[in-house]
Amino acid sequence: MNKASARNMFIGATVIVSAIFLYMTVLSIKAMPARANTPQLTEEVAWGKKVWEKHACIDCHTLMGEGAYYAPELVNVIERRGEAYVRVVLETAAIQGWGTTRKMPQFDLSKKDIDSLVEFFKWMGKIETSNWPPNIEG
């Protein structure tokens, strides 16, 4: 093989796999409303996501396994702990933080922020994640 044929193989391979990848992207986007419950994505859920981002929760926790591994997985937190417990955590965090060993810092969370975060977690919990995590502990 010489340089020109290596270059042509690079171009050919890139074009073909990019085309396949874009087609699969179209399929993935088409599947999203069903798998991610788009109809139930209320304004509250959207606000919850903004609160989630405002405090960079992802840089300690994981969400669907992505994040920082320093704190528990939260995609199924409502199922694991129940809504009431999650509310207590967030309400306490708004005043003084939470936890005994690895602590969650105090965050400025309004009543609306807390309600929205809970709605956000509930919505996350309904995403079709192909049976991940393997068990309730996340």
Added chain:
Amino acid sequence: MTYKYESQRVAFPYFVAALGLFAAQILFGIVIGIQYLAPDFLFPAIPFNIARMIHINLLVVWIIFGFMGSAYYLLPEEVEGEIYSVKLAWLHFWMFLVGGATAIVGYLFRWHDGREFLEQPFIIKVAIVIVVLMFIFNMVMTMIKGRRRTSITIVLLIGFLGLALFYLFAFFKPDNMVMDKYFWWWVVHMWVEGVWELIMAAILSFLLIKLTGVDREVAEKWLYIIIGLTFLTGIIGTGHHYYWIGTPEFWQIWGAWFSAIEVLPFVAMIAFSLRMVSLRSRKHPNGAALHWTIGTAIVSFLGAGVLGFMHTLPQINYYTHGTQMTASHGHLAFFGAYAMIVMAMASYAVPNLRRKTGEIMSQKAEIFAFWTMVISMVCIALSLTGAGVVQSYLQRVLATSYMETQSHMGIFYGMRLFFGATFTLGFIVYLYDFFLLKRATSR
């Protein structure tokens, strides 16, 4: 060897900035390493999430500094002409440094966005795009004005264009988390398992040509093979991130097959390096640069290839996803592929840019630093692999709770911190050698 074109000297501040930011990255790495063992350390002034975003953002910024410095050094020699505008290179150097520093300091005051690795506030993101476009403009103009067009510069340009293009997806923040994550990976995966590999392979080819004296035709053929394999495997290989995040299940099959062969470009890089060395007609006096160059091929293979492959199949990833396995793979892959390629270029280029140019001083200290850092990082990765195995088993198989599981992982976090300390020691020797020893002798 000395530098041939006056404008190449603008590469020097880029390497200095890269090393400074690398030092800060290591410092914050130590902070979070301590927090894993002593969670109250610096809490609540610098909580884990802030220190962690600083650790990773610094990495990205210093690597890009290193890529740009490498490009400014190699471009004139490749195209046989001066850089189009040294002033522009200096201008976007300071813009990038001030912008980067502002972002990092801002994080300490909770001025950040909230998506992993893309925490830069909107205005900083815009600044990054402007800086990269200024750089690309300068690069393209240099290539147009130059006398020669080489495959290395073309591949490097494709790499930087891709870096700019895929970063644009950082501005897309839909309300739907699944959609958000889908395109978030177009920045993160397409960078580190896509276009950055092109930049790495181009720099590697340049270095191997310079260090072995082997004919350019041979190297450039290999370069195209490597980047062909990168895109062939890596683009659909994005699928290994789409197993469990609400995306369709066909990704499990496609992601598995394509990401299983994502190791191939790294195998090719090792074969390429060894082939070039075996063909060499002379021994280059810069032994340290050769250490880093061969080292980057081997360690990136271990980190990206082997550790990546270990948990890329959905049957395994189901249990290891979101555990310390990912941190293990991430550390060795980034260090091997991107930190080491920048260190290789710095090692080759900087002696040529100093006052007494082209003289290779004693490299004992640098080679000591090389081995210390490489071995330490391998041990960090192995420690975290241990942590990941324990975590996967206890939490995912036995359904032990998160905090209970963590309490059994302390030994591995301790080992990681220990090797983090030895890594820091190696880096201090490197800095001492770079800034004091060689500077004193190169006057």
